[in-house]
Amino acid sequence: MNQRDAITPAWGAWPAGEGQVRFALWAPEAKNVDVIFANGARSALQAGQDGFFSALIDCAADARYRYSVDGGEPVPDPASRWQPEGVHGPSAVQPTDGYAWQNTQWQGRPWDEAVIYEVHVGTCGGYAGMQAQLPQLAAMGITAIELMPLSAFPGAHNWGYDGVLPYAPVEAYGTPDELKALIDAAHGHGLMVLLDVVYNHFGPDGNYLHSYAAPFFNEDKPTPWGAAIDFRKPPVQRYFLDNALMWLHEYGFDGLRLDAVHAISPNAFLDTLRETIEASLPAGRHVHLVLENEANQASQLQRGYTAQWDDDFHNALHVLLTGEEEGYYAAFADKPTEHLARVLGEGFAYQGEPDPRGHVRGEPSGALPPHKFVVFAQNHDQIGNRARGERLTVLVSPQRLRAALALTALTPMIPLFFMGEPWGAKQPFLFFTDFGPPLDEAVREGRRREFAHFAAFADEAQRATIPDPNSHATFAASRSPIADAAHGDGAQWASWFKALLDVRRQWLVPGLAQARAVRASVLADGAVTATWELPGGLWHIAFNVGTQPVPLPPLRGRVAHVENVAADARQLPVDGFIAWHEAQA
Structure with a gap:
């Protein structure tokens, strides 16, 4: 095929x-x-x-x-x-053969080469606007772009997780052929294209299945989005199986990021989905299936899923960087340094243990190779679910952020960067929708109620200042123009970012598929070190965002990258990072 x-x-x-x-x-x-x-x-x-x-x-x-x-x-x-x-x-009706593909020999890229750039197509000017950015992204060292969901949603702007017609690329961004042209052009630049798909729920406006196919849903199983989709039924399974195959074969996507699979029941559907996709692929084609899974099911990765978004990495790192401990950061506030060290050494921080709130989640993950975990300092959720959508560029110092991004880029895990991050964008990424009444008011008030238990928004007057999700101004404020990477601070940051990815490509990528964790440990509060085995040597990192300098372990071998520290230093300063390679026969 x-x-x-x-x-x-x-x-x-x-x-x-x-x-x-x-x-x-x-x-x-x-x-x-x-x-x-x-x-x-x-x-x-x-x-x-x-x-x-x-x-x-x-x-x-x-x-x-x-x-x-x-x-x-x-x-x-x-x-x-x-x-x-x-x-x-x-x-x-859509013709199946209307687009003339140019890069017909493209087979994708191996997963160990992935450096992912997550992007919201609508804020980039639609499919054509996104296509115009491809040369610059490829030149920076990005190897994969991950598009936030494209399924048709109501209105002109939305994050995409309120999609209601999963087979229809949203018309607000352009035509199906323009989407194919974007993917085709990306392949011409050597870029993989991944798509975020939402199979766990439909949005609240524009889905009519309830009116004539009620058995599509399981009314006995409520979810935050209403009755659960009933994946026990073969026609329901087929609806989503065919959808995945459409994106991968007709559109030529190189992989899927599966949103919130912990909300899919029965969980066995994930095996059916993976097996169906694998059976459809011709020899030699690289397709990658990435999970978002709050349950930290290492078993899904052992059975064949490519990787999982590692929220544990982000949450532990964010607590260390900012000191924030509210919301989902509460589960990491007790010992964030230990959590980060465990993530670096074993993949997940929670592997079946209860968190401080008594929630038990996770499975043992230490036997998995590091490339099974996608790590990030920021993504759409972690920025956009803040009341004001602030990025780390406005929350922490440039030195601290560079150390954090060096940690993200220079482990044998797979790094993901959110749009604008490669040039230090400071624009917010806010939560935005475009619902009509009365849903618009419900979303506006619901958004403000979400933050009532946060200290900064305990006062109703403060909550009233949270940007209105349905305002076009909220959407417009969330753009981070790539033109900013060409001048001023943006150009300096982009140059630094490219050099960082050059280090990854030189030192890590050649042996990444065989990388295995050796150890990870706490140096002091806010400081960790970790070691991985690569073909021909050991890869070491040390990272410190604590309050005091810490002694460095012996630097045997060649220093590959430093942030805020001399290559021959005996101590690792606050906001310092160092990576070095120790050759072995």
């Missing part, structure tokens, strides 16, 4: 050739389903034994249509490939 081959899905509208389109909808409790076209024509679908209604219908390859279930109001296709008029408008 060629990576561009389309895989016939169970749901949705699919061009079948000779002027026909196959339509299929799962509506297990319905008696009748009709397709209603934009010109008023109406065609009935035939009922199958599995709850699907389907038919081959003569129509244009770009026809616009809706479904009517049992004579009800017309609704968009839940597997729509394109919603040109928004999530409440008609769906559009």
Whole structure:
């Protein structure tokens, strides 16, 4: 199978050739389903034994249509490939062969080469705007861009986690072909493209499945987003399996980041998803599957998932950098240095132990190789879930931040950097949506209530100053223009960042696939050291964001990188970092 081959899905509208389109909808409790076209024509679908209604219908390859279930109001296709008029408008049939790919020999890159740049496409000017940034990102040393979710959502701007039509790239950013052009161009620059997908819930506005396919959900299992998606049912599984295959094969994405998989039940669906994707891949193609999993299930990584976002790394590091201890940082406030050392040596800080609040999570992870963990000092969640969306650039000193980013970049774990981070962006990244009434007011007030238990927002007047998620100004303030990397402080920071990634590429990447942790230990409060075995030697780091200088361990070998410390120093200053390689026969 060629990576561009389309895989016939169970749901949705699919061009079948000779002027026909196959339509299929799962509506297990319905008696009748009709397709209603934009010109008023109406065609009935035939009922199958599995709850699907389907038919081959003569129509244009770009026809616009809706479904009517049992004579009800017309609704968009839940597997729509394109919603040109928004999530409440008609769906559009999409040709499967309309885009002429240029980089047809691209097979992806090995995971050990990954340096990930997480980005919100909407703040970059859509697919075309993002495409224009690719040469600069590649020149900085980025090897993979990770796009925040693209599934169609209501309104013009949203983080993407309120998507309701997972098969339809959101029209606010451009057309499906413009998305393909972005991916194609990225491959031409040697960049992998990963997509953040949300399979654990739908957004609150624009999903009509409840009205005609109630068994899609498990009403007995509530979640923060409503009734859980019922992954026990084969048609529900197929809905998401086909979606993953679409992104990987038709669009050519090089991997998926799976949002909040701890909210997917039964968990066995994750095995089915991974096995289905693996079976679809041609020999030699690199595709990477990355989890966000609050449960810290090391077993998922042992069974074949590529990696997991390591929130434990971020949380321990953030407490050390800022001293903040509220919210989810409370679980790391008791001994952040020990937590960071354990992450460096074993992957997860919590491996089945209760946290200070009594929450038990995690599985033993020490046997996993370090490249199974994606580490970051910042990401969309950790910046945007702050009331004012502040980045570390405005929370800590430049020296402290550089030490933290050096730690992020120069371990054998896989580093991820949030958009703007390579040039020291100071613009906030705020939480933004574009809901209509009454949902807009509910989101605005809900956002402010979230922060009522934080000391800085205990006063109602302070909470009233939290930016309105539905204001266009909130979205506009969240842009971090890449043009800032070309002048002033941004240019200096970008030059430093490129040099940092050059160190990673020279010293770590060649042996990263074989890297194994040897030890990690606490030097003092706020200071850690760690060692990994690489082919031909040992890789050491020492990091100090405590209150006092600490003695350095013996520096045997060649110093590869320093921050705020001399290469021959005997002590590691506050906000200091050093990495060195010790050759072994």
